[in-house]
Amino acid sequence: MTTRIYMNRWFSVAYHYINMIRNNPDGERFEFFGTHPDINHMSLVAADHAGTEPALLGREYAEFCADYCKRNEIDLFIPRLHMEEISRYAHLFDEIGTKVMVCRDIALLDAMVEKDKFYEALEGKELVAIPDYRVVNTAAQFKQAYEELISAGHRVCFKPTKSEGGMGFRIIDNERDALKELYGYVTLSTSFQQAFDTLSRTERFDDLMVMELLSGTEYSIDCVATADGELITAIPRRKSTGRTYLLEDEPELLDIASRIAKSLRIPYAFNIQVRYSGGVPKLLEINPRMSGGLYITCLSGVNMPYLAVQALQGKRIEPPAPRFGIQAGYVEQPLIMKQ
Structure with a gap:
């Protein structure tokens, strides 16, 4: 069949x-x-x-x-x-x-798509630390949020509340050399004044999250769960230099995945992204789907897309034993599309 x-x-x-x-x-x-x-x-x-x-x-x-x-x-x-x-x-x-x-929990799914709503939904649940943030939609609010976060000792970044991947993400850096940047790589940085001037051109704009910049190690935790949200496996993938990743057995991150799975009951494949700040892993976002880097995580020996399909079919799945301590990367591969 x-x-x-x-x-x-x-x-x-x-x-x-x-x-x-x-x-x-x-x-x-x-x-x-x-x-x-x-x-x-x-x-x-x-x-x-x-x-x-x-x-x-x-x-x-x-x-x-x-x-x-x-x-x-x-x-x-x-x-x-x-x-x-x-x-x-x-x-x-x-x-x-x-x-x-x-995920058939529509309220949860909608919240995961809009990051500020998701942060609000997690408040008080003690599942994972949340970055310091403000939601703004006017230039005056943007300025106030920036000043409050700077006063709290944070570097600052911002992004749309509803976006995918790194779309709209910017880091505020007031030490930028604009002339030097013209001769360098495209950057995600902007100065406060540039961002403020741009946002001031309109009376109101789509919601932005102005938040503390997390400058520590970044992890993606790829997860597979049953239709009822029972966690089958979770594998942390650490972003290293360039295109290099490390698959690591990190108990602190596995505990986060377990707590989130038990509380939110997200079914099938999902991905938790965290970044450390001051030794504390703080949540960036949760994607209720297979992540873009899942194929790297599968070098652990766990075929996670197939596990998710088995979960969707309602099959009984034995928790796999992933291999950790793997360093991995990726390169382009040419493919013939038609001949």
Whole structure:
């Protein structure tokens, strides 16, 4: 029997995840379907069937995905784009017998997408330390937040409350040499005055989080849980220099993953990002999906995408024994797309 899996608009790393699931240790057979607005996107290269998807929002997008699943007799749907909308209309997939790898706690999912709401939701739960932050939407509020954080002894950064990856993230650095930067690499830094002048051009802007800059070691903790949120495995991945990562057995971080799993009950694959400050790991964000660097974590010997698929299928999974102490990196690999 072959299980049909559909992945909608994903990152290019879906190429790795498809192949990991396909090359699973149990010899289970899978057939992959993928859609993306760009038919030449690298996420589609490993799929058996590729198609384009329209620019839709809300229920219309969920209906497009449900119709695609129905027409192609999809067994499992692993979404990335518009996960919150797909969760909101999950009944459309239940009606056609397609299992969806998505958190069905809509309030929790919405909060994880908007970082300030998520920080608020975690207050008082004692799961993980939260950075000092303020939410602003006017230039005057931005100035006040910046001054308060500086007075508290912090370096300062800011980012949109609703963004993915590093989009919109900036570090405030008032010692920048603008001329020198013109001859150097693109930087994430800006001065307070530049940011303030730009934000002052409009009466009100989309919410920004102005927060303490965490300057210590950064970790991603890749996790897999059952449909009920029972943690199966968690593997910390430390960002080192350049493209180098270390897979480390860090009890403090594993405890954080365990506490978050027990409290929030996030199902299937999710990723916790923390960064140290003064010896304390503080939360950056939690992504309720497979992370962009999960394929590196899988060098631990644990096929995490396949574990997540097994969890979605409702299979009993024995907790794996990951190998730690691994240093890893990545390089580009050319792929023939058509011939």
